[in-house]
Amino acid sequence: MSNKTIQVDALESEAIYIFREVVAQFEKPVLLFSGGKDSITLVRLAQKAFYPAKIPFPLMHIDTGHNFPETIEFRDRLAKELGVELIVRNVQDNIDSGRVKEETGRYASRNMLQTETLLDAIEEFGFDACIGGARRDEEKARAKERIFSVRDDFGQWDEKNQRPEVFDMLNGKIDLGQNVRVFPISNWTELDVWSYIEQEDIEIPSIYFAHKRKVFVRDGMIWSADDEVVFRDKEEEVLEKMVRFRTVGDMSCTAAVLSDAVDIAKVVEEIRDSSISERGARIDDKRSEAAMEKRKQQGYF
Amino acid sequence: MANSEQLIKMKVLKIATAGSVDDGKSTLIGRILYDTKSLTDDKLEAIEEKSRQRGFDYLDFSLATDGLVAEREQGITIDVAHIYFSTPSKSFIIADTPGHIEYTRNMVTGASTAQASIVLIDARNGVIEQTYRHFFINNLLRIKDVVIAVNKMDLVDFSEEKFNAIKKEIEFIASKSGYRGQNLTFIPMSALQGDNVVHKSENTPWYKGETLMHHLEKLEPEDISEISQARFPVQTVIRPKTEQYHDFRGYAGKIYGGDLSVGDEVAVLPSQTKSKIKTINFFDKEFETAKRGSSVTITLEDNVNVSRGDMLVKVNEEPTIAKQLDATICWMDKEPLKASQKYYIKHGVNDAQAKITKLSSIINTDFSGIEENPSELVLNQIGDIQLKLSKPLLVDSYSDNKSNGSFILIDSKTNSTVGVGFIK
Ligand SMILES: Nc1nc2c(ncn2[C@@H]2O[C@H](COP(=O)(O)OP(=O)(O)OP(=O)(O)O)[C@@H](O)[C@H]2O)c(=O)[nH]1
Ligand SMILES: [Mg+2]
DSSP states (O other): OOOOOOOOOOOHHHHHHHHHHHHHHHEEEEEESSSSSHHHHHHHHHHHHHOOOHOOOOOOEEEESSOOHHHHHHHHHHHHHHHHOOEEEHHHHHHHSSSSSSOOOOOOOSSTTTHHHHHHHHHHHTEEEEEEOOOEEEEEETTOOOEEEEOTTTTBBTTTSOOOOOOOOOOOOOOOOOOEEEEETOOOOOOOOHHHHHTTTTOOGGSSSSSEEEEEEEEEEEEEOSSSSSSOTTSSOEEEEEESSSSSOOGBBBEEEEEOOHHHHHHHHHHHHHSSSSGEEEEEEEEOOOHHHHHHHHTOO | OHHHHHHTTOOOOEEOOOOOOTTSHHHHHHHHHHHHHHHOHHHHHHHHHHHHHHHHHSSGGGGGOOHHHHHHHHOOOOEEEEEEEEEEEEEEEEEEOSSSSSGGGHHHHHHHSEEEEEEETTTTTTSOOOHHHHHHHHHTOOEEEEEEEOOOOOOOTTEEEEEEEEHHHHHHHHHSOOOOOOOOEEOOOHHHHHTTBOOOSSTTTOOOSSSSSHHHSSSSSOOOOSSOOBEEEEEEOOOOOOTTTTTEEEEEOOOBSSSETTTOEEETTTTTTTEEEEEEEEEEESSEEOOOOEEEEEEESOOOOOTTEEEEEEETTEEEEEEEEEEEEEEESSOOBBOOEEEEEETTTTTEEEEEEEEEEEEEETTOEEEESOSSTTTTTTEEEEEEEEEEEEETTTTTTTTEEEEEETTTTTOOOOEEEEEE
C-alpha cells in the first residue's frame, strides 16, 4: 500500500510542525479543549504529529457549567478513546468560593469568568504552553496574534509589543512564570476547518448539525430555550425550529442559526455560501468593537 | 481520504503589503475584501456604522483590518494582521503590515513568508525613504513577484505623467539591486474608490495592464522554500514504547527544498553517519515519497543516533557545516547590536550560542551603498556581520534555500527575537 507520494496540505503540515515544536521547546504543554470543532481538529492534528505514539500532553477543559450536554459527553468519550489525560476545571468552583461574581441580567454570561479559572489552572499545574484553537480569520484582534504568543504572570497579552515571527522559526523562550499560548491553526479559515473535518471524517458533537430545537428570538438572534441557562423574558415566545450551532461556546453567549444542514457535506456547503461571519453569532463579541482585544489582554484564550 | 481537488484548494498564495504610513495599505485590503464580496454582512455593517460615526462620507475600509484599539485611535497600523479570502480560483492570505518606521520589524514578520508583495506609493508624494526601505527588504527576502501600486491616483487627476515618473524611479533603484530574479508590475489605482483594484478603471484609459486582482490570481503559489536539495531537520524523536511499536524510532520533521523517498541514501548530520530511509510515515499510512513542505516521520534502516537539531540529507547533497557565519542582518530591537555581543541563535529547529565577531557595515536601504565599520546597528538598520557559533550549524546560503539559509537572534536577557539573518 505504500506506492504513493504524499500530497502536501500546507495548512495541515504547518500545524503538525507547530505541535512538534511545542513538545520540543516546552516542559509542560497542555491542549485547551473546549469540545468545539476547532479543538477537535487540533486533537486530530496532534494525533497525526506524534503517531504512533500517544498525544504527549493532557487536554484541559475549563467548564463554565453552561456547556451543551452533547459537548460534555463527546469530550469524555474522546479523551477515553485517545487514552490521554483529561483535566477539567470548573468555573462554578470559583463562583461558589466567591472568587468571581456571576453576571446577572438578560445578557449574563460566564464566558468572561473562564479566564480566572484558566489562569488558576495554569498556575496549579505549572503549564508553560497552552495550545488553543483560535484562528486569525475569526476576529480582527485575533488577526494580529502570533503563533507563539507570550503571556506574562497575569496571563496578559502585550499586543503592541509582540515578538517578530519570521519564516517558520518559533521562539519559545520564556521566563519562569510566563507562558506561551500556541495557535497551530492560526492560518486556517472556518471553511478550511469544516473541509478538513469532512475530508478526514472526524466525528463532531451533534449540535453542529441541523436538528429540531425549542428556541426564541432576541435582537435578531436565535437562542436555545431548552435549558435554564439562557435568561428568557416571559414575553419572548418559544418556537420550534430546525437549527444548528456554528460555534459551541458557553450556551449563554452562543446563538443558533436556522439551517437544514443535517450532515457534514451540507454544513461545508452552507459555510461556503454564508454571508454572516462565525462570530456574528457570538453575543460576547457584540458587546463592543474592542471586546476581543480586551478579553485577550486579561488572559482570555 | 483527500482527493486531489481538495488538496489543490488548500494551496494558498501568501501576499504581503508594504509602503509608508498612510499610503493606503489597510484601505486597499479592505477594498479587495469588499469588491471580492469577502466581507460578511455583519462585518460590513460594522464598517458602515463606524464610518458614519466618524463623519466620513465614504467607507473607511482600514477599519476592516486595523484590529487594535490603539490602531483605530491613531489611524495607523501597528502590528501585522493576516487576512484570508478566496476567489473562485484561488485562496489568499494577505498580511497587512505597518508602514511606520518604528514597526518595521512587524513588516518583516508579515513579508518573510510571502510569495508576492504589494508596495504602495502615494502618487502625490512619490518614492520616499520608507518606500526604499520596504523595497529593499523585499529584495533582501527575495520575494519574486512585486507589485508597485501607485495609489491615490484620484488625488492627482489620474495623471499618466505622475505614474510614469514613479515607475521610472523604481525601475532605476531596481537596477541597482543585487536580486535579479524579480518580476515587477506597476498598477495605477485608487484603493479608496476601487480603481484598478478588482474592477478596471475608466479613469485610466492610458493604462493597458491588468487590475491588481487579475494579476494576483495568475501568480503561482509555491512553497516558501524554493526547489533545491532536500533538507530534513529533525524536530523530535518519536518512540511510542508500546507493545505494538516497541522498536519504533521515528524522526519527525518537515522537509524543505526537495523530495525524499524510501531507499534514499542519507547522511545524518553533523555526525555524518550514513543510512537509508526505511519508511516514510504520515499518521497511520506509509508513503513511498514525501514532497518538500510535508511534515512526516522517517525511520532509517540502521540504528543510528539521531536527535533534535540533527539533519537528514541525501548523500552528496550535504549543506555547509559551519562554526562561523557571514550574514546580512535586519536588526529589530531597541538595544543596538554591537561587535563582541553574545546572543542565542535559532536556525530552523536548531539552537546555539553566537558571538558577533565583526560588524562589517551598515547597508543603506536607499541603495546608495554601505557605511563601513560602524560601531553599532540600531533598530531597523540592516548590516553585514560575522558570527562565531558554539556548535556547528548545518546551513545553506539564503539564495539557495530560504528556510535553511535564515536564522534569528534572541537576546538571552529578554528572550526577545532581536534580529533576522540571511546567510551569505
Ligand atoms: N483619496 C484617497 N485616499 C486614500 C486612498 N487610499 C487610502 N486613502 C486614505 O489614506 C489614509 C490612510 O490610509 P490607510 O489605509 O490607513 O494607510 P496605511 O498604508 O494602511 O497606513 P499604515 O498602516 O499606518 O502604514 C486614509 O485616510 C485613507 O482613507 C486613495 O486611493 N485615495
Ligand atoms: Mg494600515
